Amino acid sequence: MADKEISKAVIARLPRYYRHLGELMEDGVERISSNELSLRMKVTASQIRQDLNNFGGFGQQGYGYNVKYLYTEIAKILGIDRQHNLVIIGAGNLGQAIANYANFEKRGFLIKGMFDINPRLIGLVVRGIEIRSVDDLEQFVKDNDVQIAALTIPKTKAPEIADRLVRAGIKAIWNFAHTDLTVPDDVVVENVHLSESLMRLSYRVCSMQDNSVDEKQRQSAKNI
């Protein structure tokens, strides 16, 4: 496994395949063809076949893909068959929203602890997870084999905390802070910049309106 480089575009699509396959399993579907799946997911069947082929022949001619097998194989590829210990830095609404999302644990993401600087929050327990002082961060990361840190703190504090996490040996940062982080090459940063997402939405709304205006102009141009 993990022989040749797999394109970024394919990896980005895998979680969506995984989600749909999970839903199919729940519905008791045992096998599915790329064509059926393409209808469901609204992507071309060709793309599905090519994507899945990156990881070796999961499918069988004349049969299709075995849903359960494919599901577990994708889990292996994504690494969600293993356990990942994570901590949440920032116990505000966003941090608590993540802590409260139970399904992460089904995927092997185990929230070991939460951290904050607000003394009023420290000591509280959210879904069995204690909120601790950031002073204890390094020690906790080392003691609990924490791989991943979710950063749900203001951008001003983010770079400093990121540095501390890196020095404590963290492998990946799930960054919700509205800033870019600079980390060594062997540390992964996955950005979730909500404000950027909202701006993209804004663009699409506006260009949609502009287009409809254009169409109206074209319509009235016809009538001349």
Place this chain on the structure above:
Amino acid sequence: MADKEISKAVIARLPRYYRHLGELMEDGVERISSNELSLRMKVTASQIRQDLNNFGGFGQQGYGYNVKYLYTEIAKILGIDRQHNLVIIGAGNLGQAIANYANFEKRGFLIKGMFDINPRLIGLVVRGIEIRSVDDLEQFVKDNDVQIAALTIPKTKAPEIADRLVRAGIKAIWNFAHTDLTVPDDVVVENVHLSESLMRLSYRVCSMQDNSVDEKQRQSAKNI
């Protein structure tokens, strides 16, 4: 403006340009060259030049780009110079996290109301925004010229609410529910699937580890 089709990839990068330009403005920087910006943002200067050229000559030879001018122009392109009214459906932690993020309002996103089905939450006020019953959703959307709805509800409820929003005349859905939504062509859906983001992170962490194992193997192979 809005003459020829601009590629999706360029639009996706614009918010990041916008953020960095904002930071430069705060630092009192008046002009910047594509080369300096490329160093700061860690993308190629060539890409920056080509991206910005999509929207007409913002730059000047021998001078660079005027930071403030570029900032306001990108704002126009993204449509964040106008006001967008939005509602949040789902007043849980995630919904409240969005409601509490003040900077959205600076970008013209005005949160008009929040909605939930939980009677205990209805009537509460978060940052001056009242939490209402979803029964009042349609009327509120129509009365308040709401364009955008943030969906921070469980996936089981999402499709039904999405339908209701569409019928009420919403223009865009910012979808945090872990499911795909089916809407008419003239309604924009921007997905924020956190679980998928976390899976991508997981993949990168694992492939990073595998690669370092490979390197060690290569190292030991050398020593034979």
Place this chain on the structure above:
DNA sequence: ACATTATTTTATCACGCAGTTATAATGGTG
């Protein structure tokens, strides 16, 4: 029950287009 044919569906190949990077040409700056 077996051989044969038709059907289904994947795997692989090849092409075209879009996105990215590099280079040449142009036009201000100082």
Place this chain on the structure above:
DNA sequence: CACCATTATAACTGCGTGATAAAATAATGT
């Protein structure tokens, strides 16, 4: 007038799509 940095153009890379070959399943007839 030399230099700088953009604009415009060209080369390259990679992704997505469609077409074809191969392989298994399902159907048919003897």
